[in-house]
Amino acid sequence: MQSVKWTLFFLLIMLTSCALKPPVQEMSDARSAIKIAHELPGDQSRADSYLNTAEKALDEAAEAIRAERYERARTKALEARRNAQEAARIKQGIHSEKTK
Numbered sequence: 001m002q003s004v005k006w007t008l009f010f011l012l013i014m015l016t017s018c019a020l021k022p023p024v025q026e027m028s029d030a031r032s033a034i035k036i037a038h039e040l041p042g043d044q045s046r047a048d049s050y051l052n053t054a055e056k057a058l059d060e061a062a063e064a065i066r067a068e069r070y071e072r073a074r075t076k077a078l079e080a081r082r083n084a085q086e087a088a089r090i091k092q093g094i095h096s097e098k099t100k
Helices: 002-019 024-039 044-066 070-091
Strands: none
Touching (some): 024 044, 024 070, 044 070
């Protein structure tokens, strides 16, 4: 019984530590996706709304990091990357199922 308690305690600590680290990689990925989407040639007018949404989500992620709300920051960074990738697909003329 004691070993089960220690195992549960250890798992709880491990899960908590994951939420305590800033989402550095996710932020970097989002910034890169936004930069690439901006630099691609193509239909800027259709991609603008996705790029604006991506940039807003990235700003919200940065604010969440400052507030040490790392899970929210991770979620917003991933949202930023998805929107930037959608903008890139639009600019390249590749439509995802979401835009059809």
